[in-house]
Amino acid sequence: MNVGGAPENGQVVIGLNAVIVAIIEEQPKVLVVQHTPETLTAQHETLTDRALPHDDRHEALPFGPFYPLKHRTLESGLRSWVEEQTNHEIGYVEQLYTFGNAGRDPREGAGGPRVVSVGYLALVQDTGPTAIENAIWHNWYHYFPWEDWRDGTPRILEKNIIPALRTWIAGSETREQREERYERACITFGLDETPWSDELVLERYELLYEANLVKESQDGKSKPLPVDYRGTPMALDHRRILATAIGRLRGKIKYRPVVFELMPPTFTLLQLQRVVEALSGTRLHKQNFRRLIEKKGLVEDTGKIESQTGGRPASQFRFRREVLMERQALGVRHN
Amino acid sequence: MNVGGAPENGQVVIGLNAVIVAIIEEQPKVLVVQHTPETLTAQHETLTDRALPHDDRHEALPFGPFYPLKHRTLESGLRSWVEEQTNHEIGYVEQLYTFGNAGRDPREGAGGPRVVSVGYLALVQDTGPTAIENAIWHNWYHYFPWEDWRDGTPRILEKNIIPALRTWIAGSETREQREERYERACITFGLDETPWSDELVLERYELLYEANLVKESQDGKSKPLPVDYRGTPMALDHRRILATAIGRLRGKIKYRPVVFELMPPTFTLLQLQRVVEALSGTRLHKQNFRRLIEKKGLVEDTGKIESQTGGRPASQFRFRREVLMERQALGVRHN
DNA sequence: CCCACTTATACTCAAATTGAGCACATGAGG
DNA sequence: CCTCATGTGCTCAATTTGAGTATAAGTGGG
Numbered sequence: 001m002n003v004g005g006a007p008e009n010g011q012v013v014i015g016l017n018a019v020i021v022a023i024i025e026e027q028p029k030v031l032v033v034q035h036t037p038e039t040l041t042a043q044h045e046t047l048t049d050r051a052l053p054h055d056d057r058h059e060a061l062p063f064g065p066f067y068p069l070k071h072r073t074l075e076s077g078l079r080s081w082v083e084e085q086t087n088h089e090i091g092y093v094e095q096l097y098t099f100g101n102a103g104r105d106p107r108e109g110a111g112g113p114r115v116v117s118v119g120y121l122a123l124v125q126d127t128g129p130t131a132i133e134n135a136i137w138h139n140w141y142h143y144f145p146w147e148d149w150r151d152g153t154p155r156i157l158e159k160n161i162i163p164a165l166r167t168w169i170a171g172s173e174t175r176e177q178r179e180e181r182y183e184r185a186c187i188t189f190g191l192d193e194t195p196w197s198d199e200l201v202l203e204r205y206e207l208l209y210e211a212n213l214v215k216e217s218q219d220g221k222s223k224p225l226p227v228d229y230r231g232t233p234m235a236l237d238h239r240r241i242l243a244t245a246i247g248r249l250r251g252k253i254k255y256r257p258v259v260f261e262l263m264p265p266t267f268t269l270l271q272l273q274r275v276v277e278a279l280s281g282t283r284l285h286k287q288n289f290r291r292l293i294e295k296k297g298l299v300e301d302t303g304k305i306e307s308q309t310g311g312r313p314a315s316q317f318r319f320r321r322e323v324l325m326e327r328q329a330l331g332v333r334h335n
Numbered sequence: 336m337n338v339g340g341a342p343e344n345g346q347v348v349i350g351l352n353a354v355i356v357a358i359i360e361e362q363p364k365v366l367v368v369q370h371t372p373e374t375l376t377a378q379h380e381t382l383t384d385r386a387l388p389h390d391d392r393h394e395a396l397p398f399g400p401f402y403p404l405k406h407r408t409l410e411s412g413l414r415s416w417v418e419e420q421t422n423h424e425i426g427y428v429e430q431l432y433t434f435g436n437a438g439r440d441p442r443e444g445a446g447g448p449r450v451v452s453v454g455y456l457a458l459v460q461d462t463g464p465t466a467i468e469n470a471i472w473h474n475w476y477h478y479f480p481w482e483d484w485r486d487g488t489p490r491i492l493e494k495n496i497i498p499a500l501r502t503w504i505a506g507s508e509t510r511e512q513r514e515e516r517y518e519r520a521c522i523t524f525g526l527d528e529t530p531w532s533d534e535l536v537l538e539r540y541e542l543l544y545e546a547n548l549v550k551e552s553q554d555g556k557s558k559p560l561p562v563d564y565r566g567t568p569m570a571l572d573h574r575r576i577l578a579t580a581i582g583r584l585r586g587k588i589k590y591r592p593v594v595f596e597l598m599p600p601t602f603t604l605l606q607l608q609r610v611v612e613a614l615s616g617t618r619l620h621k622q623n624f625r626r627l628i629e630k631k632g633l634v635e636d637t638g639k640i641e642s643q644t645g646g647r648p649a650s651q652f653r654f655r656r657e658v659l660m661e662r663q664a665l666g667v668r669h670n
Numbered sequence: 671c672c673c674a675c676t677t678a679t680a681c682t683c684a685a686a687t688t689g690a691g692c693a694c695a696t697g698a699g700g
Numbered sequence: 701c702c703t704c705a706t707g708t709g710c711t712c713a714a715t716t717t718g719a720g721t722a723t724a725a726g727t728g729g730g
Contacts, residue, residue, distance in 0.1 A: 066347075269678085313678080439722075621711090623688075644705080645705055646707065
């Protein structure tokens with residue numbers, strides 16, 4: 001057994017994980033696969049010869065294997081199965097991170113191949129229901145309820161997370177550890193007047209993970225958390241990958257014009273603002289947002305008027321594709 | 336043959352490529368391995384059962400295989416072989432990109448495993464000569480002579496590259512193509528008053544590649560370029576990986592305090608400035624640089640005085656490790 | 671028809687940041 | 701003591717940013 005390749009060093013299989021994002025009704029949505037035991041087996045093919053442990057039967061990111069004989073590049077592998085399965089044309093693909101941690105996937109181990117998975121972020125337009133089976137669009141704030149500040153400070157944060165973090169800080173074993181925990185919590189969760197930073201999504205998730213405040217880090221020994229404040233869990237390390245994607249996207253929109261990948265061909269400035277707000281989880285100052293957009297010259301007036309605004313009719317704009325070519329400092333900054 | 340793993344889908348082997356950077360005498364250096372046929376075989380082990388074609392026997396980035404049975408994570412795999420081989424302690428490691436292109440490595444193909452390689456950027460301090468065999472520190476501007484603007488516009492750019500690009504633009508087959516080429520060249524190479532952007536290292540390299548102005552893209556049919564303006568070539572796609580690393584690092588220093596990973600424990604502000612300048616390839620305004628650094632509070636005066644400055648003695652500073660924890664907008668902006 | 675309500679859009683203004691420079695300090699070396 | 705090279709404090713105008721005021725132009729209800 002184990003012939004071919006570098007046998008004595010173990011087998012490696014490459015998987016492609018996609019965070020597919022669309023904005024639907026002003027909410028940032030991500031495509032997730034509902035894992036029932038049957039669909040899991042059907043989807044994962046060779047990777048699923050061993051079943052997932054019961055606890056990990058959760059929602060998962062869509063996953064596709066990489067076939068080196070069939071796919072010329074990793075990205076083309078990703079594109080082909082995503083477009084095939086979702087019937088959505090992908091406008092934008094960005095590689096996020098490659099995860100190779102042992103123990104990521106409980107199916108590996110004695111005899112099983114090591115799964116190295118490459119995470120991708122893909123942006124698609126809202127083009128109605130997907131054809132993909134068992135896959136649905138979920139609001140990403142279901143998984144990260146503390147990340148949505150559009151209606152003010154999330155209640156979950158004030159009521160549950162911050163107090164739990166303070167308990168965690170107080171429970172340190174040395175003074176150094178307490179200070180370190182406090183410092184981290186300040187920076188990531190904006191404790192005690194420290195400003196909140198929308199990009200630290202991964203850092204926040206990891207802190208909660210370490211503090212045992214999310215489902216994924218529960219070892220079964222400590223008593224389970226109340227459901228209401230840990231956010232919906234996902235299979236394996238998928239919530240981590242999603243956190244990476246959100247943080248990256250929030251950062252990227254500030255200096256590259258990627259928002260437009262999520263927009264319909266024409267849109268009003270308020271619609272554009274709502275999309276940015278949905279992604280960043282914050283509210284923006286309307287007049288300044290417009291000033292910024294116009295200054296960048298990313299957008300041009302189509303002359304058409306949208307009158308279903310609920311107020312004064314608005315001009316419809318179009319993204320100027322000409323400026324798309326790698327150009328920097330063209331994003332949409334906040335406030 | 337081809338038993339184990341997912342046989343019908345081809346074998347995959349994972350390689351780890353490291354761009355190891357240090358600043359030595361105000362120059363940004365990268366660790367490269369000199370490939371003679373013998374050392375190549377010794378280094379690459381299982382990956383080198385087929386020899387490289389003669390043209391690809393160039394300088395290469397250090398490369399280590401990933402052993403799934405031995406390494407718990409990709410990063411720990413990288414750290415272990417880099418530290419083992421270089422005797423340098425790595426302060427900072429960042430994953431760059433995962434390359435899976437077919438045809439990247441001519442050794443793959445019929446029967447050979449597909450090599451997927453994960454590129455890493457590692458920053459080390461200048462701690463004298465390395466112990467690694469056949470590896471030497473090379474100024475990265477040998478590979479990208481057009482990227483060093485510290486002594487004004489690089490002559491190579493004005494004398495050779497820009498004219499060659501104009502020829503390439505003029506040689507377009509349609510009007511659209513000409514406009515597209517011109518636009519790209521403007522943005523990346525700062526043609527006709529467009530400002531130069533230090534971060535577009537990869538974009539510039541790719542443009543030159545497409546325009547057939549670097550060695551790696553020479554197909555052997557067109558007549559060879561004069562040596563003087565294409566920069567030193569590297570094996571396989573290593574120059575591409577290096578370009579990715581430089582661009583990433585140039586971007587990163589602007590918003591994260593990573594420069595300090597390259598600094599000795601104490602340093603003067605001018606030394607710090609010289610390091611930033613070496614990385615970004617530009618000159619900075621001294622007084623404003625100081626103002627910026629002091630405002631960020633990244634640094635503290637040790638009270639000690641450096642008198643080997645050639646002028647008035649300077650205060651020695653130390654990086655305040657306390658602020659290292661994920662904190663944003665703390666980099667060193669230019670000018 | 672007027673009114674409340676909603677959204678669009680033009681413009682103002684102070685605070686903060688940035689880019690460029692002057693002036694002087696302080697050491698080394700002739 | 702004069703020159704040279706660097707360090708360090710400070711000024712100043714231009715630009716950008718954050719926050720707000722004022723007004724325009726639609727909707728639907730009485």
